[in-house]
Amino acid sequence: MKKVLIANRGEIAVRIAHTCAEAGISSVAIFADPDAEALHVRVADEAYSLEGDAVPDTYLNVDKILAIAKRSGADAIHPGYGFLAERAEVAQAVIDAGLTWIGPNPETIELLGDKVAARKIAQKVGAPLVKGSDGNVSDSREARAIAEELGFPIAIKAAYGGGGRGMRVVHKLADVEEAFESAVRESQAAFGRSECYLEQFLERPRHVEAQVIADSHGNVFVLGTRDCSLQRRNQKLIEEAPAPFLTDEQKSLIVNSARDICREAGYIGVGTVEYLLGASGTISFLEVNTRIQVEHTVTEEVTGIDMVLAQLQIADGQPVPLAGDVEPTGHAFEFRINAEDVGRGFLPATGTVDVFDPPTGPGIRVDTGVHTDSVISGRYDSMLAKVIISGISRKHAIRRARRALKELRIRGITTVLPFHRAVLEEEAFTSDEGLGVYTTWIENEFAARIEGDPAFRQAVPSQERVRMMIEVDGKNAKLGVPAAFMRALVSGGGGAGLEALQGTAQEETANPDELRSPMAGSVLKVLVSDGEEVEQGDPIVVLEAMKTETPVPAHRAGTIESLKVAVGDKVALDDLLAQFATE
Missing domain, CATH: 3.40.50.20 (Rossmann fold)
Incomplete structure (x- = not known):
């Protein structure tokens, strides 16, 4: 090579x-x-x-x-x-x-990429597994019937998905059909495949996984465990290695079944076997990811193994230079720094990175694809960087993480940094007695704090624009610039105009008759019609950005006087979506 x-x-x-x-x-x-x-x-x-x-x-x-x-x-x-x-x-x-x-050979990717087929392999080797549908589900009516048989809560999952996309957790029968159709749409958009299946969902589960490395010489090793329970919309925000507070029996079951699944599938390469660990202690196989994971970094920090280098060596036909499974040393966290507005329910954010100033010091690693002046659009995933912290113990790594995330400065775009800083002060996450967070902990327990805490409200630059005619090479052209930029120029680059440009201007009073977009994105679905009466909280449209669907609810009860968008339209933050009739 x-x-x-x-x-x-x-x-x-x-x-x-x-x-x-x-x-x-x-x-x-x-x-x-x-x-x-x-x-x-x-x-x-x-x-x-x-x-x-x-x-x-x-x-x-x-x-x-x-x-x-x-x-x-x-x-x-x-x-x-x-x-x-x-x-x-x-x-x-x-x-x-x-x-x-x-990467793995095509046959293995096809086999394990089909989560229904992967479940059958897990059953064959005796891996722990909850009940689910017998194969993919054909339509929403069948999904409703199967959900009724399995009982609630149930998880609807994309058969060829990953990263939490194409997954919906449903707690009551009335929501099954819409959730199934939404999962199908998101799966098709993200993976080009629409097949979905159902399985029982464990209450308050932790997300635990095993890192596997296998070569073409028959060696299959496990490089310890990770915990990825802190998630929003089924996508991970914080990961750590090794997974804390596992019993010896739980760890042994996860490690051994992960090795057996990969061996049975003829796996070659770096891969991850994922599990859910219920509040009752029940463990259930989730899926196999046939690629390197975003969170591979924490395994690297506690094992000293370069996972990408291992991929290159395995692809080149070399044996893995290990004698057996690797026991981790110390503890490591990864904090995903996403362009998302915590105060607006983790909605994707777009804009320009005016300042990117990473932390430094021992035990701190920053993996990033951005720099100062990078422009973040809604086309791609929202992750800007990963801050990886390692220490001699979990407690030590937490102290180091507090210092590092306090030093990290990102300006010009909203990020999840306020959430990370807050979680590092939460007893549910930092306790020495056990891990109190789980995959829906943010939605179930932390969301109320976000709504009431001004620390999570980040200034959003004004979207108002000024348009004017200019002459370019003898031809008239229309130029659009942010209104705050124009005010800054007129005022000589200072004063209120510059403050607005930097996103520090006071928000204008909202018009109660206008439903405006909380994010930039594309209109995926319109759920109401002109003249329709709605209640506060009823979904009006579904927006898609950064490969994620986001329903926009009615901000008040009333009558939709006129919709201002249609399916396929592109919208910016604060664009008008619907006009309500004046009460």
């Missing part, structure tokens, strides 16, 4: 390029038009344009990527995570092109 094309973007592309450089392997970056100045483009040895901006035309365009691999002379492709990483047909296309695919 001499040259690796990195079929990804952001922090994972940077991470792979770094390891390639240390291994003496050349790296090739690819980029869509909005990423022309991105960090992964800078750090790779070579970079090639995908000539476009839409995701299907760029990072998901296999033909373009293979053409660039040929043009650049790359002999291997690393997919990172997301995008093409778990698509068996892509792995096969790479192999058919005479290139090395850095």
